[in-house]
Amino acid sequence: MQFPGTAKPAVGIVFDTAMGGIDDVLALAMLYGFEGKSQARIAAIAVSSGDLSAAQFCDALRLFNAGASTGPGPANLHGMPMGLADGGTAAESSIFNKLGKPVRATGIDSVKDTADPATLMRNALMAQHDQNAAMVLSGAAIDLARLLDMYGAKDWIVRKVRLLCVTGTGKATDSASEKVLAGWPTPMVTVGPEIGEALPFPGGSMEKDFAWSTGHPVVDAYRRYQPMPYDAPSCAMAAMLYTVRPDEAYFKLSDGGKRRHLIFDAGQKERVIRAYIEMASAKPVPRKPRRPPDEKKKEEDKEEKKDEKKDEKKDAAP
């Protein structure tokens, strides 16, 4: 039952990413970490680079996390789908364009299994309490530009969204970003590349902190992205961290009105990187059982079988 005056649920995050760098992958991993600790809820994930394999990776990661609770049963294929900008936009900008389809199970076989990002984000925002949603944009602004074009968009964006956090210099690079930077109705914070450089994600963490799982999709992607060992710039992660925990003073903020920039705070470096690692490598948290026990049992059995299959696949993979 809904209690009046009850504290709102954790902030709903819309993550619109080109999957254009490994930090996008890590930022997505963090998002699941936050959800597991119920500090955030995933409202929608959209891939702006129109690269199917990127969407497939996001979906694999979703199932990887969902698997922990109910198993990737049919139920999970009916969650909010992944958003994927249709072919028009540059697929090359996605790292999975090179890395290819992920080795783990995914419910996405074709573009039909994904949703139009603008529609997806609109539908997702409609399900959020007022001022209880935030958006992270890492990559092309094409989807947000189309979101702004929707009927009455500004009204409900202002009502639902408390913050838009954008990676990059904050300078318009194309008509879309121009439209968004100029016309976005909520407060906006930009996260420049210098922040990503100043707060590198330690590649060594892959061996230690992610060791709890064999074949963690993130580790898999990290390894295949560049010859190990390497540290990754963390622009998207910084954006994610600030968006979910704006009051933790991980960063300084530029002064002035609706649009501000994150500013690196050397004093906080250790804390920030610890937060990166903790959230990105967090184990999936099983959800409370909703289905009567016997059914849940069935699902778990399914789950085990699935896992065996996956392992075989993994061995087969180079």
Next chain:
Amino acid sequence: MHLKLWTIAILISTAGPVCAADAPSAGFDTAVRPVLSQTCALCHNDKLSSGGLNVKAFLSPDSVTAYRDGWETIIEKLRAGEMPPKGMPRPPEAQMQALMHFVEGEFEKADRNLKPDPGHVTARRLNRSEYSNTIRDLLAVDFRAEKDFPTDDSGYGFDNIADVLTISPVLMERYMDAAETIASRAMGADPLPKKPLQAQYSTKDKTIRRIDLSTIEASHRVEWDGDYTVRFGMPGERAADAKPVTLGFWIDGTLKKTLPVETKPSKLVYFDPYSEAEVRMYLPAGDHVFRAGFIDDEFVKSLSEKDAYNNKKNKFLNSMVFEGPYPTDVERASRKKILICDPKSGQACVEKIVTALAHRAYRRPVTQVEVASLLKFVALARSRGETTEQGIQLAIQALLVTPQFLFRIEHDPNPTDEQDVHRIPDVEMASRLSYFLWSSMPDDELRGVAEAGKLHDPAVLDGQVKRMMQDGRAAAFAANFAGQWLEIRNLDVVKPDPDKFPEWGPELREAMKTETRMFFEYVLREDRPLSDFIDAKYTFLNARLAKFYGISGVTGPEFRRVELTTGQRGGLLGQASVLTVSSYPTRTSVVLRGKFVLNNILGSEIPPPPPDVPALDESAVGTLMSLRQQMEKHRADPMCSSCHNKMDPLGFGLENYNAIGKWRVNDGKFPVDSSGTLPNGKSFKTPDEMRALLMVGLPQFSRCLTEKMLTYALGRGLHPYDRAAVNGINRDMAASGYHFQSLIFEIVHSAPFQMGRGEAMPNRIAQAGERLQQKKAGQR
């Protein structure tokens, strides 16, 4: 807004010492905050906020008023002992009591400071039964709106809620057609069909009900007032020395005609002896129950079952044939009602007639202007060369589609001023009364005292209410209020599986309806205590239903009061009607029945289950696993247990009744186990014991019934500002020992029923919103 479990709250907080009533915050700090932050916060915190509750918002004294609904739910759960749940640390009882006392005390104070507000009753369209009844009382014409008009939507479980009674073009069309038909029927101008029609009812095509060995019954709609011949088919013959019998013919239960009938063999010899009897008489249009039977037929008593319908051994009734209509010289009741003088005698009389009609149709005195505008129609018809009577008919037709007739509109002196609280005028009071108790217009007496300005005199008012409760028209109150409160109307909709329940059929269904209707009417007329509804040791049965209940010594088709000697039946929850509407077509459902008891008897709302958790898989019950085993499994899931712990025990308590309310000791292969334990820890083993436990909840029941009846009486949902009225009623009910009539008097005396107010114009922002909506609607 739902008001829950409040009576106890009030009783306690008035009886017991209210802690720290004057220093709220101090009291809060000592009595409330510790429990919240030490016990409740274990689960209801930022992180978990179990059940959607986070006590954070409830940690300040002012939250008690600010989040009243939330607090009510909290207190209800504590009261019911649902929280803290088993296995969680539980503060000492004294501390819990102190908390509840304090919060309830705060509620009390808040309510006392509440500015009295009777609310506003929106213009109410007559619903289908109100329309039919009003036509009946206005023109003595039998019209079935149920058949001709689209279904009225319902809110709060009643179909007389002003806000949802919309008026669509389709309905308007029906109103136009109905007005035409009714007006012409009322004036007797409707043409009879050129050839008389024939309607046959016989046992072989199962259109006849066999009431007993020598009585048959058929429900038949007479389409036109007129003369008809009714023929009775009687196959068979009795012994050569058989005496003649008296054939009786009843209409709607009253004996209209008797005629002698030979039963011994006729002289002629043929193989299938058969004879007919015939009556010719005037039948008023409408639905009637016709019965034919041999009066005091001694012969059949000596007859064995198997010979009863053996045409060599017995003569019996097996068919009724209606033929007609034929022109009649009987003056129609409707014409008597309308033509109070001879229109041919001149304009004065015509005016008199039209004025009288408008006066009664509008349920208030009418102005000269109004009469004049109606008289125009008489003139119009005349100008087109038609008779004065046709003119009057036209005026009636117009009258019946005016908003003044179709709507019950109450006029506030300052329609757009919420603050202007005032007692409603007596004429409007008369309509509130008549539509509350009769679902129809005020009769002459009621209108008389109202227009004489006497109705607000308490003595006169109570006198009228008393009279109205005894009047036959009060049957509408049972049909419409009880019919919806107890969902009895759904008996016409439910379709029990004939393979599983061969006994189910129109006869049993009607018998079930009649039992509950008569029971309700009895409790009302005899002013019985509400406790009778829960645990009466009597009910109303005829042979059919008594047989079904396994109660001996009840013979014949007539219903009569029967004392209940065993614990099997008793109160509403022992009546087949209620037990049937709270079951699935093929099986019982402890969940449905539990929910039924909670919603309609204890007045507590149950949140619906999450979509992918079905109410419960009861389909396998009695075949694979006993219901109880299933339930235990089901309740292993915390998500389910919180509500099912409340519903299921109540449902189990009724498991001795199958899906059509027949007593049983086995369910499929398994013996029925109808024991259960209520959330408050009290447990029972039989339906009887459960009823006894429910008696403890009499205050809840009284409150539940009050809320439902007030909703029905006002034709609107209850709001926070009605809480004071409901509390008041229940305090007096408790004092008066919960007698049913006192509830009705209490409601009639209550502020919401006697007073009215205007309503504020939507403020600028609202209007701006409206405009935006309009733009959107436009662009779509």
Next chain:
Amino acid sequence: MITKKALARRTFLRGMGTAVALPFLDAMVPAMAATRSAKPPVRMAFVYVPNGIIMDGWNPDYEGPLRELPRILKPLEPYREDITLFGNLTHNTGRALLDGAGDHGRCCASYLTGVQPRKTVTDIKAGVSFDQIVANQVGKQTRFPSLELGMEDARQAGDCDSGYSCAYTNNLAWKSETQPLPPVLDPRALFERLFGNGMALTPEARARENFYRRSILDFVSDDTRKLETGLGPTDRRKLDEYLSSIREIERQIEKAERNNAQIDPHMEKPYGVPADFAEHFKLMADMMTVAFQADLTRVITFLVTHEGTSRPYREIDIPDGHHPLTHHRNQADMIEKVARINSYHVRQFAAWIAKMRTIREGDGTLLDNCMIVYGAGLSDGNRHLHEDLPTLIAGRGGSHFKTGRRIVYRRETPMCNLYLTMMERMGVHVEHFGDSTGRLEALDLT
């Protein structure tokens, strides 16, 4: 205030400038329908079934040209060249969106309105349904702007769906945000509405009737206006509803007078509601056919049974209630029963389609000039899913759609996009409706 809104909308639509086919007078006489040459008008109908569908039995495992149809759709096999199956259409406004339980109430109320209905048991509020927006415009051409039909009488007592008024599940069409249009259930009532009360009136008699009715309508409408002054806002709203209905009747009478020919329905006047489901459906279908054929209306919504209905289907040996069955918890026997109910409904629908195909019109069939949507507000009724709604269109919308195919759109594609496309076909040009994001591609011939 309802009428104001309605007016605002009408004026707006007039502003849009539209291409509605000319009124189709000669078609008022069915016999002649085949012989006319003018381009026939496009008609649309909705047939709504409740409690979702067993989707495994509905969705083919392929896209593109229709080959063998899945079990539930089998009855449509002979006519598959005339239908289009859609995949992934979604009604986001049917979802909880913070309103909690009540998917049955919500999915029905949002189905044609495309808005999230207010969760209430009394002061109901949804949106103007798109069939009514169409009716407001093309309805001017016909005797009845729209027809609302149904087959199941509303539950008379008890609540309808967890806090949602019965008005939401009893009705499909909404004339205004607060005024649903109740369906006509009784074939007899429908017959009388369409063809008069059976006993054929002489033109003189009908003229007399209309004359008096008109004078009565004039009388009551200015009577009402007088009454309105001196009433509060909600009371006025009620009377405004009343007035707009009065106007509707006036319009009908004008239509009737301008076109006095009495239509011969070529069928017996029904007695009332038949006990048999199939027979009831057939009667309604026959009258819908004539209503379209004779151009009495171009917009029909048909609410077969109500969301949450517990109607058993003994006609096909299913004694259990429909809704309880749909919460099948993946038990094979229950799923089987639901699938059989689904297919039974489709069978009745197929029979209607068969009939529509036999009627010649212009250089095609009546069906070619129709868009008859068959669908439900839920896909999986067990888990109350609002995505991939089971939806098909029979007919070519005026030889316009490339039929005989299954088109799967991307997930989350708004159902309202289909409505936008249909409005276009009906000659009502609007930029968006409900939560639409554009027209559906890949539907048209070209």
